[in-house]
Each structure stands twice: as C-alpha cells, then as structure tokens.
Amino acid sequence: MKEYRSYTLRNFREIPQVKSYLSEEEIFDIEVVGNVLPFKANNYVVNQLIDWDNYLEDPIFILTFPQKDMLRPKHYEEMARALRSGARKPELKLVANKIRMELNPHPAGQLAHNVPLIEDVKLTGVQHKYRETMLFFPSQGQTCHAYCTFCFRWPQFVGMNELKFAMRDTELIIKYLRANPRVTDILFTGGDPLIMKTKILHKYIEALIDAQIPNLKTIRLGTKALSYWPQRFVTDNDADELLALFERAGKAGIHIAFMAHFNHPKELSTKIAAQAIRRIRNTGAVIRTQSPVMRNINDNARDWAAMWQKQVELGAIPYYMFIARDTGAQHYFAVELERAWRIFRQAYQQVSGIARTVRGPSMSAGPGKVQVLGVSEIGNEKVFTLQFLQGRNPNWVSRPFFAKYDPKAIWLDDLYPAFGKERFFFEDEYPLERKARLRPRPARWRALKQSETAS
Numbered sequence: 001m002k003e004y005r006s007y008t009l010r011n012f013r014e015i016p017q018v019k020s021y022l023s024e025e026e027i028f029d030i031e032v033v034g035n036v037l038p039f040k041a042n043n044y045v046v047n048q049l050i051d052w053d054n055y056l057e058d059p060i061f062i063l064t065f066p067q068k069d070m071l072r073p074k075h076y077e078e079m080a081r082a083l084r085s086g087a088r089k090p091e092l093k094l095v096a097n098k099i100r101m102e103l104n105p106h107p108a109g110q111l112a113h114n115v116p117l118i119e120d121v122k123l124t125g126v127q128h129k130y131r132e133t134m135l136f137f138p139s140q141g142q143t144c145h146a147y148c149t150f151c152f153r154w155p156q157f158v159g160m161n162e163l164k165f166a167m168r169d170t171e172l173i174i175k176y177l178r179a180n181p182r183v184t185d186i187l188f189t190g191g192d193p194l195i196m197k198t199k200i201l202h203k204y205i206e207a208l209i210d211a212q213i214p215n216l217k218t219i220r221l222g223t224k225a226l227s228y229w230p231q232r233f234v235t236d237n238d239a240d241e242l243l244a245l246f247e248r249a250g251k252a253g254i255h256i257a258f259m260a261h262f263n264h265p266k267e268l269s270t271k272i273a274a275q276a277i278r279r280i281r282n283t284g285a286v287i288r289t290q291s292p293v294m295r296n297i298n299d300n301a302r303d304w305a306a307m308w309q310k311q312v313e314l315g316a317i318p319y320y321m322f323i324a325r326d327t328g329a330q331h332y333f334a335v336e337l338e339r340a341w342r343i344f345r346q347a348y349q350q351v352s353g354i355a356r357t358v359r360g361p362s363m364s365a366g367p368g369k370v371q372v373l374g375v376s377e378i379g380n381e382k383v384f385t386l387q388f389l390q391g392r393n394p395n396w397v398s399r400p401f402f403a404k405y406d407p408k409a410i411w412l413d414d415l416y417p418a419f420g421k422e423r424f425f426f427e428d429e430y431p432l433e434r435k436a437r438l439r440p441r442p443a444r445w446r447a448l449k450q451s452e453t454a455s
C-alpha cells in the first residue's frame with residue numbers, strides 16, 4: 001500500500017468495507033455528522049487499522065468515522081432534516097455553522113490568545129504560551145492524513161478559522177527567537193506538519209539551522225503520521241530525504257523531537273509503523289508519545305498499559321496523557337477527571353519504571369497544563385489534588401493545589417477551590433471563566449481578561 005488515498009464525505013461510499021458492512025442508516029449517520037464535524041480517513045487506516053468484523057466497537061473506526069451520537073440529538077435532527085429535504089450546499093453550510101457555533105469552537109482561546117508580536121508585526125501562525133516553547137503553524141501543514149473525530153482543532157478543518165502564514169515569515173520567527181532567548185524549543189504543529197512534502201519542511205528547518213540561534217536547542221514535530229500514514233517515513237518518494245533532514249539537524253546540534261500522537265495500541269501493531277519508528281530513531285531523532293483519554297476509544301487501563309509497553313519496546317518515550325477538551329463532541333468522549341486519574345493510575349502501576357516517564361492525566365486549559373494528581377482526603381474534606389505541569393506563569397508549576405471533590409467534573413472550569421477558599425492561587429493573575437455556571441465577575445478581572453495577550 002504505497003499510494004495514499006484519502007476518503008471523505010465525497011467518496012466514502014466507495015470504500016469496499018463500507019459497502020459490505022454498513023447499513024444505509026449508518027451511512028446516513030456518517031453523512032449527517034460529517035456535514036458538521038470534519039471527516040477524513042485513508043486507505044491505510046481503512047485496510048490495516050480498522051477491524052471491520054467488529055466495526056461498531058472498533059476504536060480506530062470510532063476515532064476516524066463520524067458516529068451518530070457525536071452530535072446531540074437536537075443537532076443531529078437539524079442536520080438530518082436538512083439533508084432529507086434535499087438542501088443544497090450553501091443551505092447545509094448555514095445549518096452546519098449554526099450547530100458548530102454551539103460546540104465551543106474556540107476552547108482555551110486557541111488562536112486569538114498568545115499570538116506574539118515582533119517589530120509591531122503580529123505573528124499569526126505562532127502561539128507562545130509557555131516560556132520555553134513556541135508553537136509554529138506552517139501554512140502548508142494545516143491538514144492531516146486522516147482526522148480524529150475528537151480533534152479540538154476541528155473548526156480549522158471545516159474552514160471556521162483558517163490560518164494564513166506565508167513562507168517568508170521564517171525570517172520573523174528567527175527574529176522572534178533571537179529576541180526571546182528563553183525559548184529553547186520550536187514546536188511545528190498543525191494539523192500535521194508531516195503532511196508537508198520534504199521540500200517544504202526542508203526550507204523551514206534549514207532556515208532555522210542556518211540561523212544558528214544560540215538558544216534554539218530543539219525542533220519538535222507534533223504529528224500523527226506514525227499512526228495515520230507511516231509510509232511517510234518508509235515508502236513515500238521523499239521519505240529518505242526527510243530522514244536525511246533529521247540527521248542533518250542532529251549533526252548541527254539541534255535535537256529533533258517527535259511528539260507522536262498515538263491513541264491506541266492498535267496503531268503500533270503494523271509492520272510499517274514499527275519500521276517507520278526504527279527509521280526515525282536511526283537518524284538520532286527521539287520519539288515521545290501523547291494522547292488524550294477518550295471514552296469509546298481508549299478509556300481503560302489495559303489499552304494504556306499495552307500502549308506504553310509497546311512504545312518503550314519500539315524505543316518511543318511515553319510523555320503525556322491528556323483529558324478530553326471542552327469542545328466539539330466532548331459529551332461523547334469526555335471521561336470524568338476522577339475516572340481519568342483511575343485509568344492513569346491503574347495503567348501506570350502495570351508498567352515498569354521505563355514507561356513511567358508519562359505524566360497525566362492533564363488538562364490543557366487556559367492557565368496551563370493541569371495534572372490531576374489524585375483524589376485525596378484531607379481532614380474531613382474529599383478533594384482533588386492538582387498541579388501545573390506547565391503554566392502561563394512558570395512559577396505556578398509543581399505546586400500542589402486543591403479543589404473540592406466533584407465526581408462529575410470533567411474540566412478545570414467545573415472545579416472550585418477546597419477548604420472554603422474563594423479562588424485558586426493562580427486566579428489573581430488568571431481568573432477562570434466558568435461557562436457552565438456563569439457568575440458575575442469583578443470589573444478588575446474582566447479588564448485583565450481583555451488585555452491578555454502573549455505571555
């Protein structure tokens with residue numbers, strides 16, 4: 001399987017397995033949900049990762065094919081009605097956008113916040129939230145080899161907030177890196193930056209190497225290509241040049257770090273995935289892995305332990321377990337904080353110290369990455385113990401704090417401080433906005449919010 005072929009709403013009915021396994025009703029469900037949330041699969045995912053005999057419960061099928069319950073019944077009906085009535089494209093789009101606006105399309109101020117300035121020019125396509133690491137969204141890397149149904153970047157894939165970032169802007173990035181000597185890492189992200197041809201990626205990376213920025217130590221590549229298209233590193237016609245590029249960066253003293261996204265051990269089970277990992281490691285690049293914990297996909301300790309175990313066997317380093325974000329089909333995927341912690345803990349206990357490099361479960365929220373350390377009882381109060389793994393303010397990191405225990409809590413804004421405190425220690429600087437239970441905010445806080453820009 002060397003030729004990549006993508007499947008979308010337009011052509012998924014042609015997939016032989018869809019024809020032979022799915023009912024007309026199930027195909028219609030895909031159409032309804034796929035008109036609201038992004039949908040893309042490909043021939044590798046369809047032929048090698050999904051177990052079609054068991055597709056209703058298959059984690060990779062649920063990961064890539066829209067499921068009826070990913071829309072709330074009301075939203076499902078709205079779109080289904082429009083489709084049944086034979087509505088045309090512009091009309092479908094109106095219905096879709098109306099629904100999308102109700103799915104919190106911009107969690108944690110995704111792209112509006114944290115956009116830095118250099119010489120009064122806004123670096124759109126860059127986010128700088130944590131002092132050491134700058135995120136870079138190259139314009140040609142804003143799609144993926146397939147889409148995850150849970151992706152928090154879904155608005156971008158349905159054209160709701162498109163990124164524009166021109167090639168010449170590497171100059172500005174280099175300037176910015178020089179002007180901010182605390183930045184050691186640049187993280188290429190997307191979409192999936194490895195959707196880019198080597199030629200294009202080469203231009204970016206070469207420019208960074210040639211600039212010889214003393215503080216730049218690591219180029220990270222946030223990617224799911226090892227899961228969705230490992231051929232990228234093995235049989236694609238520019239695979240060898242890609243590996244040569246990693247090697248060259250290494251020789252120039254820059255660490256190439258793969259932040260590989262794997263959701264399920266199944267994705268590590270194919271020969272070509274193992275081969276791709278081996279080839280990347282041979283260049284000196286290091287692969288670290290991360291994934292959210294998602295109901296209906298990987299919400300059990302067995303899969304996590306198996307995944308971490310397999311990763312270390314293949315030479316990849318388990319890095320983060322995340323919690324489902326507050327956007328899109330969160331109601332379908334959400335795992336309660338307590339349960340996420342129990343899954344983490346049970347899985348962590350099953351693996352040797354070699355795999356216990358992983359940290360989590362963690363929420364990437366407005367103020368930072370907040371880890372649920374566990375449920376504890378202090379005095380007579382049941383609490384969550386939490387800590388920042390990353391913070392807008394580096395001072396917040398590794399300082400345990402406590403929230404009232406709430407078995408239903410699924411996100412940071414569901415939590416309230418324990419021990420009768422009015423707010424969490426970091427809220428003087430960064431007040432939480434609790435969407436679910438709106439309360440009036442002091443004017444000072446509102447002003448803070450509005451003036452909030454890059455860190």
Ligand SMILES: *Cc1c(COP(=O)(O)O)cnc(C)c1O
Nearest residue numbers: 127129130133135364369389390
């Ligand atoms: C996770 C994340 C990073 C990287 O954090 P590390 O803990 O260093 O891996 C950088 N920027 C943003 C916005 C992030 O969410």
Ligand code: SF4
Nearest residue numbers: 144147148151191224
């Ligand atoms: S690969 Fe990453 S960016 Fe692409 S759809 Fe999946 S989670 Fe989103």
